[in-house]
Amino acid sequence: MAVKKNARQTILDAAAPLIHSQGFHRTGLKEILDAAGVPKGSFYFYFKSKEEFGLALIDHYAENMRALAASILTEDGSLALERLSRFFAVLCGRMAERGCAMGCPIGNLAQEVSDLSPAMQAKLSQVMASFTRRVESLLAQAVEEGGLPRGLDPATAAGFVVDAWEGAILRSKADKHPAALERFHDIVFNRLLR
């Protein structure tokens, strides 16, 4: 038996790809509600404002990312660095598959709203920090496995790698070419972390 989603989740599911490709401010409530197939009144029943909706959308993107990370990064007998390398290779492949369009939904929002909504800025910062801690835990494991260069601090390296990834995504979006993603993977895994 199919479980009926609640309208709040339906709105978020419909909005996520629209805002990922068009941006937060360019995507109107009407477009979102039409795509979700829910009546206009239900938006303000579930979300007090577009900002509160934006906060829920950030959670939605973060949860998708956490699920993907869990499926690839979780302990499976392979080395931590191998799992991390595989994870970024999957992300590179996804970006390339869609013609290097759209970019990172969290990075896009960070660029667009960080100076406009302190609440969304704070949540985006937290989401990036949380993902960085996930990467840090793998790099800490890599240290125990003897697989990280001497003196490379896992927290510093993790932050740098996540930021470099956001920059590579942005460049590939501007280039409409995945070369920057491949370069990221090559430098990070064949040089920086080796």
Place this chain on the structure above:
Amino acid sequence: MAVKKNARQTILDAAAPLIHSQGFHRTGLKEILDAAGVPKGSFYFYFKSKEEFGLALIDHYAENMRALAASILTEDGSLALERLSRFFAVLCGRMAERGCAMGCPIGNLAQEVSDLSPAMQAKLSQVMASFTRRVESLLAQAVEEGGLPRGLDPATAAGFVVDAWEGAILRSKADKHPAALERFHDIVFNRLLR
């Protein structure tokens, strides 16, 4: 004697900080023309469309960046890597000074318009490539000075460094804190290029 700027340049000078802080689509023509103090009709005299104006604005931002780069990166007797390090330190300082707001004007536009305007996307890609070649030429000089790690290809490293910089700017904008910029500078100059 002060030279009177033409109205086209006045419009671009007024628009540049507005769009840098608010975004391209969020900044209306009326707001730009009010800030520039020129009559509404003059916009379409100088620019056929907002897209053509966007192309001129990208040139404007790129020219500012080139001028800053020229003032710091040009041969002055110091090592190429020292000049490059100084250049990014200046950029870090500027971002920190403005409370980590606004970000990189080229990166912002790349995020916002790369999927919406092929003409702006192509020009943004060219501007990023041109800046990357400037960094590459310094890294090539560093190789001659014996200052780059063995086997590090200047073109690949330059692209990676520029992308990592864009990612660091974005993170500091999301964090409203310059830690990511300092981390970028530390990892790039004390590890990757050392």
